[in-house]
Amino acid sequence: MAHSSNKTFYDEEFGDIEIRRVKGYSVSIQFQTDGRLVARLPRFGSRKDIGRLLDANRSKLRRSMERIASKKDYADGEQIGKSHRLHIKTGDEESVKLQKLDVNVIVRPSTSDLERTRLIKDGVAKALRKEAKAYLPRRLQYLADQYDLPYDKVRFTHAKSRWGSCTHRDDLVVISLNIMLMTLPNELIDYVLLHELTHVKNPNHSADFWADLERVCPEAKAKRRDIKKYSPYL
Numbered sequence: 001m002a003h004s005s006n007k008t009f010y011d012e013e014f015g016d017i018e019i020r021r022v023k024g025y026s027v028s029i030q031f032q033t034d035g036r037l038v039a040r041l042p043r044f045g046s047r048k049d050i051g052r053l054l055d056a057n058r059s060k061l062r063r064s065m066e067r068i069a070s071k072k073d074y075a076d077g078e079q080i081g082k083s084h085r086l087h088i089k090t091g092d093e094e095s096v097k098l099q100k101l102d103v104n105v106i107v108r109p110s111t112s113d114l115e116r117t118r119l120i121k122d123g124v125a126k127a128l129r130k131e132a133k134a135y136l137p138r139r140l141q142y143l144a145d146q147y148d149l150p151y152d153k154v155r156f157t158h159a160k161s162r163w164g165s166c167t168h169r170d171d172l173v174v175i176s177l178n179i180m181l182m183t184l185p186n187e188l189i190d191y192v193l194l195h196e197l198t199h200v201k202n203p204n205h206s207a208d209f210w211a212d213l214e215r216v217c218p219e220a221k222a223k224r225r226d227i228k229k230y231s232p233y234l
Contacts, residue, residue: 009039009050014061015115017050027053031064036118065114072233074120081182082135084127088120096123103127121234125158128179128234132156136177140193147216149197151175160233163192166199173200180232188230191223 008016017029017037027049028040039050054061074080076088084101091106096119098104103123107116137154144150151166151173158179165176175196181189194217202209213220 009047011051011054013058014054014065015112015118017054019047019050029053029057029061031061037061072231074124080124080127081131083131086120086123086127094119096126098123098126098130125179125234128158128182129156131182132177132179136181136189136193139189140175140177140197143190143193143216144197144200147194147197149200149216151197151200158232158234163227163232164196166196166203168203178232180234184227184230188223188227191217191220191227195220 022040078086086103088105095106105123153174167174198213
């Protein structure tokens with residue numbers, strides 16, 4: 001039975017779909033990095049438009065779901081980030097909780113594979129965000145002070161295609177860091193942090209940028225190759 005709310009649209013196959021009201025005239029549906037579906041609906045659009053778009057794209061969405069599931073499959077007992085441990089159990093009520101260094105995920109026997117993946121990734125994201133907030137700002141500030149590369153603000157993401165970014169906007173330098181950095185070896189975390197800090201003075205990937213990066217991060221080219229062995233995908 002459907003149980004949609006103003007902020008969600010329920011589908012029997014894909015479960016709860018988050019609704020985001022946007023400017024424009026077109027409706028779109030896409031998977032987020034945690035496996036969750038989000039529908040972007042114009043401010044005056046009808047919820048029926050979401051249902052029609054879903055029905056027209058079910059095969060495509062199923063293929064996308066399969067690709068997402070194949071990219072990363074988290075297992076019971078797996079280490080998450082630097083210090084957390086994932087525990088997946090079966091119970092009467094679904095839940096995701098962080099308890100000290102444990103990520104406890106409870107799924108029902110009837111939980112679909114897609115919903116199970118979403119619940120687990122919710123727990124993983126919570127643990128990685130907690131670790132990222134505890135470690136990355138301090139480490140970033142230390143490196144910024146060491147090499148005189150000041151920035152104004154740091155924020156956290158879990159974008160599926162990039163480890164970090166540095167933007168110059170309204171006289172502010174904002175560094176965005178992917179919470180998946182906490183799954184990397186420490187030397188590669190430093191590489192990403194120094195890469196983004198180098199963009200403080202070199203916004204583009206010019207020859208000067210790479211030369212400056214090599215000065216603050218020796219063997220940067222080798223680390224750039226090494227990081228390609230890892231994925232920022234949650």
